[in-house]
Amino acid sequence: MRRIALIAALSTVSLAAQTANPEKLAPYYPTPETIIEKMLQLGGLKPGEKMFDLGSGDGRIIILAARKFHADAVGVELDPDLYRESLEAIRKLGLQQTAHIIHGDLLKQDYSSADLITVYLFPEAIDSKVQPLLDRQLKKGARVVSHDFPFRNWTPDKVVDIADDGQGRSHTLFLYRK
Numbered sequence: 001m002r003r004i005a006l007i008a009a010l011s012t013v014s015l016a017a018q019t020a021n022p023e024k025l026a027p028y029y030p031t032p033e034t035i036i037e038k039m040l041q042l043g044g045l046k047p048g049e050k051m052f053d054l055g056s057g058d059g060r061i062i063i064l065a066a067r068k069f070h071a072d073a074v075g076v077e078l079d080p081d082l083y084r085e086s087l088e089a090i091r092k093l094g095l096q097q098t099a100h101i102i103h104g105d106l107l108k109q110d111y112s113s114a115d116l117i118t119v120y121l122f123p124e125a126i127d128s129k130v131q132p133l134l135d136r137q138l139k140k141g142a143r144v145v146s147h148d149f150p151f152r153n154w155t156p157d158k159v160v161d162i163a164d165d166g167q168g169r170s171h172t173l174f175l176y177r178k
C-alpha cells in the first residue's frame, strides 16, 4: 500500500476510533518486522538500554528489542486484547525478564528512564499530547524514532525513506535526540 493510501486508511479508522474512545491516539496498524529492525538500528539501541514503545500493539517491537537487541523493553497498550496477546507472546518466548507490557494509557506513564522511545501514532496526537509529554519527561541524550509521522515541532537528526518493504508499502523513519 502506498503511503497516501495508508494515511487515508488510518485516518478513516482513527476518526471512528477516536469518537468511540478519546484516549485512543491511533488504531492498531502493525509495523512490519523488517521496518522494526531498521527503527531500532536507527535509534542506536544497545544491550541493557531502556526502551518504550508507545502503543505497543501485539508487542512485536518490544519482543524484537528484547530478543535481538537485548534491551530492557517496555510497551504500553490500551487495548485489552492486544495487551493479552503480547503478554502471551512474551511468555511463549521466555522473555519475561526483559520484555514488559503496561496495560494503560500511554499518556499516563513515566518515560524519564528511557534511552529510546518508538512511536507509530497520528500527527495530531503527537503534536498535541505526546511531544509535550516527552519534552517534559525525557532525559538528555534520549532518542525517539517515529514511524511515518514526524514530530513537527522538533528537528530530526536523521530521516530514512524506505521505498518498498517487500510488501509494496513505503515507510519513513524519523530520528530525534533530546
Ligand SMILES: C[S@@+](CC[C@H](N)C(=O)[O-])C[C@H]1O[C@@H](n2cnc3c(N)ncnc32)[C@H](O)[C@@H]1O
Residues within 6 Å of the ligand: 023, 024, 025, 026, 027, 028, 029, 030, 031, 053, 054, 055, 056, 057, 058, 060, 061, 076, 077, 078, 079, 082, 104, 105, 106, 107, 119, 120, 121
Ligand atoms: C499504529 S498502532 C502501532 C502498534 C505498534 N507500535 C507497531 O508499530 O506495530 C498504534 C497502537 O497504539 C495503541 N494506542 C492508541 N492510543 C493509545 C493510548 N492512549 N495508550 C496506549 N496505547 C494506545 C493502539 O491500540 C495501537 O495498538
